[in-house]
Amino acid sequence: MPRFDYARAVSIDEAVALLSDPHCVSRPLAGGTDLLVQTRHGPPAFQRLVDVSRVPEMRTIERRGDEIHIGAAVTYTEIIDSELLRETATCLVEAAQLVGGPAIANAGTLGGNVANAAACADGIPPLVCLDAVAHLVSREGRRDLLVSEVVTGPHQNALKPGELITHFTFPALPVGARSVFLKLGRRNAQAIARLNVAAAGRVSPEGRIDFARLTPGSATPRAVRLTQIETMLIGCTPSRELFEEAGAEAARAMIAVTGRRWSTEYKEIALHGLVARALRHVFNLELER
Amino acid sequence: MVIEFKVNGKQVSVDAPPDITLLDLLRDYLNLTGSKEGCAVGECGACAVIMDGRLMNSCLVLAPQAAGSEIITIEGIHAPDGGPSDLQQNFIDYGAVQCGICIPGMIMAGEALLMRHAQPTRAEIRNALAGNLCRCTGYQQIVDAIEATAKGRQKAI
Numbered sequence: 001m002p003r004f005d006y007a008r009a010v011s012i013d014e015a016v017a018l019l020s021d022p023h024c025v026s027r028p029l030a031g032g033t034d035l036l037v038q039t040r041h042g043p044p045a046f047q048r049l050v051d052v053s054r055v056p057e058m059r060t061i062e063r064r065g066d067e068i069h070i071g072a073a074v075t076y077t078e079i080i081d082s083e084l085l086r087e088t089a090t091c092l093v094e095a096a097q098l099v100g101g102p103a104i105a106n107a108g109t110l111g112g113n114v115a116n117a118a119a120c121a122d123g124i125p126p127l128v129c130l131d132a133v134a135h136l137v138s139r140e141g142r143r144d145l146l147v148s149e150v151v152t153g154p155h156q157n158a159l160k161p162g163e164l165i166t167h168f169t170f171p172a173l174p175v176g177a178r179s180v181f182l183k184l185g186r187r188n189a190q191a192i193a194r195l196n197v198a199a200a201g202r203v204s205p206e207g208r209i210d211f212a213r214l215t216p217g218s219a220t221p222r223a224v225r226l227t228q229i230e231t232m233l234i235g236c237t238p239s240r241e242l243f244e245e246a247g248a249e250a251a252r253a254m255i256a257v258t259g260r261r262w263s264t265e266y267k268e269i270a271l272h273g274l275v276a277r278a279l280r281h282v283f284n285l286e287l288e289r
Numbered sequence: 290m291v292i293e294f295k296v297n298g299k300q301v302s303v304d305a306p307p308d309i310t311l312l313d314l315l316r317d318y319l320n321l322t323g324s325k326e327g328c329a330v331g332e333c334g335a336c337a338v339i340m341d342g343r344l345m346n347s348c349l350v351l352a353p354q355a356a357g358s359e360i361i362t363i364e365g366i367h368a369p370d371g372g373p374s375d376l377q378q379n380f381i382d383y384g385a386v387q388c389g390i391c392i393p394g395m396i397m398a399g400e401a402l403l404m405r406h407a408q409p410t411r412a413e414i415r416n417a418l419a420g421n422l423c424r425c426t427g428y429q430q431i432v433d434a435i436e437a438t439a440k441g442r443q444k445a446i
Contacts, residue, residue: 006290006307006353029351036310036349037330051354077343101420102401104331106343107350189419190332 003039005048012057012137012166018050020139020162026050028164030073031107033100034116053109058166061085066172072111072134072165076123077102079110088172091179091198092126098183099123101190111165114147117222119154120193125217126181128225129198132170138163153221177202177211180281182274193218195270199278201233209233209283214246219254219271226253238283240276247276294355296321297365311350312336315362323363323393327422334421337394337401338362344401346420363393366400375441376400379434387425394421399435408439 005024009015019026029035029049038044052058058073061082068088070079076096079085085093099105099113099122113123114134127147134150136143138160145158147168152158159165173179179200185191195218202211212233214226229246236242251272255264279285293302296319303318315321315338327335329348336348339361368374373381376399386392395418402409402417409417414435415428423431 002306002308004308006351008353008356029354032349032351032354033331033346036351039308040329049351051351053354100331101334102398102417103334103337103344103346103420104349106345189416 004044004046006051007048008051009055012055012164015050015052015055015164016137016139016162018048019164021048024048026162028052028111028115030109030112031075033104033108034112034118052111052164058111060167063088063172064169067169068172070110070168072114072167073109074111076100076105076108076110080105089126089130089170089179091129091181091200092123094181095122095126095183095196095198098181098185098191098193098196104190110168114150114168115157115159115165117151117153117155117157119221120196120218121223122181122183122193122196122217124151125196125198125215125223126179127168127170128223129179129200129213129215130170130173131213131225132168134165135167135169136163137166148222148224151222173200174202174211178282178284179213180278182278182281184270184274195219195267195274197271197274197278199275199282201279201282203238203283207237209236209238214250214275214279216250216254216271216275219250219267220257226250229253233279238279238285240280240285243276243279243283243285244272246279247272247274250275290353292353292356294357295359297361305352307351307353309352310348311338311340311345311352311355311360312347314352314355315347315360321362321364325390325393327390327394331420332422333391334394334398334418335391337397337421339397339401339404342401342404344398344420361397361400363396366396376403376434376438379437379441380431383430383434383437385426385430385434391421391423391425395423395431399431399438402435403439403442406439408443409435411436 026048027046030053058071079096132147183196197216200213204210212230251268325335327333331346331349
């Protein structure tokens with residue numbers, strides 16, 4: 001007797017109909033890189049997997065006016081290969097390049113990364129940094145949530161039963177802004193993040209910071225923009241000292257949420273350094289990674 | 290459920306449960322036991338196959354997800370006469386094989402790379418092998434074998 005059934009959806013409408021079937025508890029399946037590992041550890045909490053990995057409407061990457069649109073079933077490899085994202089969302093492309101090895105990047109999807117809501121997810125900090133919105137659909141209709149609101153805690157999301165993430169959108173960064181993603185893992189390749197950070201920014205013609213975004217990951221239960229640090233940076237001239245101060249402030253913000261834990265001794269110093277380095281990259285004070 | 294797909298150029302139709310992995314489908318239902326189960330969580334790459342032109346860990350693909358796909362396993366990699374392919378021969382010549390359990394995955398990762406990058410750098414080769422673990426060789430010989438194959442194929446053109 002199989003532990004669960006499988007159905008392949010060919011459209012969003014079909015996926016929603018399958019996911020909302022009251023007689024069969026269903027969950028979406030995309031890349032399977034998290035879900036299939038979970039099914040090995042005990043009885044599944046669903047009766048059927050609805051495969052959305054081949055729904056064409058969920059696989060597009062495009063620009064619509066000032067907005068960038070990424071389907072939830074887009075894989076990391078497709079993110080890496082996207083000219084549009086390389087131009088408009090460098091931090092997301094850099095994060096995708098650091099996810100797993102090629103086989104994981106070929107399978108794993110952005111929607112799956114967000115729905116799985118791991119605290120160490122590499123896809124989430126860039127989306128939060130870019131102010132991305134997740135577009136959800138269910139039989140009850142559509143609703144939009146900021147990605148920072150979809151993830152409510154480690155492996156906890158705000159999705160209702162039967163609800164599907166169809167795509168993400170985010171406003172294009174202002175002209176001239178740069179974004180980066182940095183990650184600390186135990187090795188270079190196929191590593192789970194110990195800490196990661198997405199940052200974006202721009203310097204005005206007068207040499208002052210007029211745009212700043214900062215989102216650490218793996219630091220707190222859910223990734224959020226550190227708006228108090230962003231505000232602190234606005235109007236300042238980029239300097240190593242300024243970014244050291246921002247790094248120290250980011251470490252304080254992390255500890256304010258998590259308290260002092262076993263890993264704080266390491267993470268306090270590491271996040272300080274990672275944030276300072278990310279800001280140096282964004283504002284061109286450092287060419288080497 | 291009936292799962293239909295193409296494996297190593299041959300159309301197959303298999304009646305199998307929907308909750309097994311592609312790796313189990315290949316090994317237990319199609320007798321293609323070249324792909325190995327190492328970690329079963331996508332860390333080691335011993336189960337790697339090429340699915341629709343992309344390297345995939347078959348332990349993380351649900352068997353019915355393969356329906357309609359074209360899959361190449363290690364059994365599909367060989368010279369026209371059935372002997373070792375150029376990549377496989379180079380693995381032998383460069384001493385890239387010791388215990389052998391990672392090798393089917395290493396060959397698939399190498400082929401998947403060479404399908405897309407005819408002239409990869411050593412850094413690109415190492416990156417292509419990022420998801421394949423080998424506990425014997427220290428990787429250098431494997432990188433050498435893939436690099437030699439890329440050069441050999443360039444000369445052949």
